[in-house]
Amino acid sequence: MPPAANLDHTLLALADPTRRAILQRLSEGETRVTDLAQPFAISLNSVSKHIRMLERAGLVRRRRAGREHLLSFTPAPLNAAAEWIETHRSLWAARLRTLDTMLQAEDAALVSKPSTSTRKERSR
Amino acid sequence: MSTSQSIVARVSHTFSAPAERVYDAWLDPTRIGQWLFATPSGEMVRVQIDPRVGGCFNVIERRDGEDVEHIGEFVELVRPTRLVFLFQVPMYGPGRDRVTVDIRPLAQGCEVTIIHELAPADAEMKDGVTRGWTDILAGLARVMGERP
Numbered sequence: 149m150p151p152a153a154n155l156d157h158t159l160l161a162l163a164d165p166t167r168r169a170i171l172q173r174l175s176e177g178e179t180r181v182t183d184l185a186q187p188f189a190i191s192l193n194s195v196s197k198h199i200r201m202l203e204r205a206g207l208v209r210r211r212r213a214g215r216e217h218l219l220s221f222t223p224a225p226l227n228a229a230a231e232w233i234e235t236h237r238s239l240w241a242a243r244l245r246t247l248d249t250m251l252q253a254e255d256a257a258l259v260s261k262p263s264t265s266t267r268k269e270r271s272r
Numbered sequence: 273m274s275t276s277q278s279i280v281a282r283v284s285h286t287f288s289a290p291a292e293r294v295y296d297a298w299l300d301p302t303r304i305g306q307w308l309f310a311t312p313s314g315e316m317v318r319v320q321i322d323p324r325v326g327g328c329f330n331v332i333e334r335r336d337g338e339d340v341e342h343i344g345e346f347v348e349l350v351r352p353t354r355l356v357f358l359f360q361v362p363m364y365g366p367g368r369d370r371v372t373v374d375i376r377p378l379a380q381g382c383e384v385t386i387i388h389e390l391a392p393a394d395a396e397m398k399d400g401v402t403r404g405w406t407d408i409l410a411g412l413a414r415v416m417g418e419r420p
Binding site: 155156159229232233234235236237240241243244245246247248250251252255 | 279280281282283285287288289293294297303306307308309310367384386388390
């Protein structure tokens with residue numbers, strides 16, 4: 149899956165306050181689905197939907213122990229978001245460095261080739 | 273700034289060149305081909321730009337035999353301090369990210385700050401992301417044992 153699609157799932161999963169609260173709860177440790185539903189003023193069915201979105205985003209992993217479903221928080225997709233930021237930071241930093249180098253080269257060209265006529269900005 | 277809570281890549285650079293000259297380098301097709309999406313081994317194939325609000329740019333560079341297209345639409349153009357465009361690289365996804373270029377004139381030269389905001393794929397998530405992203409990252413970073 150391309151990174152952008154992964155990030156979309158991550159963003160969508162994080163966009164809802166209930167899902168963020170579920171994640172906060174899970175980040176304290178593995179939790180049974182039924183226990184997880186308790187503090188929220190919504191139905192187990194509704195909590196299940198939220199959990200499925202978190203699973204789709206890879207932020208939550210489910211395992212079965214007998215009849216219990218246990219959920220845990222898997223933070224790896226958040227790293228993808230951090231990676232996106234770092235990638236784009238370094239891309240823009242490199243572009244700005246290239247621009248700086250180009251402008252300084254233009255200046256240097258003007259200095260090294262002084263002309264008595266009125267100089268226009270370099271056209272190429 | 274309302275944008276500070278979405279997923280944002282931010283970077284600054286100080287130029288010895290004056291703000292006007294740096295600003296103009298974003299809109300001059302000859303110069304853009306030399307720096308904006310140019311990579312050391314790439315070959316610039318196309319540079320088209322319509323430098324007005326609502327106008328678009330289209331820059332294609334060939335990298336390892338592959339044409340990488342960069343598309344933008346200008347949202348704000350305020351010479352010499354600010355450019356804002358919606359930015360898309362179709363190869364990497366359908367989202368149009370918002371890129372803001374702030375140019376702050378200094379006594380000598382200028383400081384440029386780029387703010388690149390990841391576009392949420394649809395409006396549904398935008399609100400929640402804007403409100404919630406910082407909280408969740410801060411909270412989870414704590415849990416993951418990182419220093420704030």
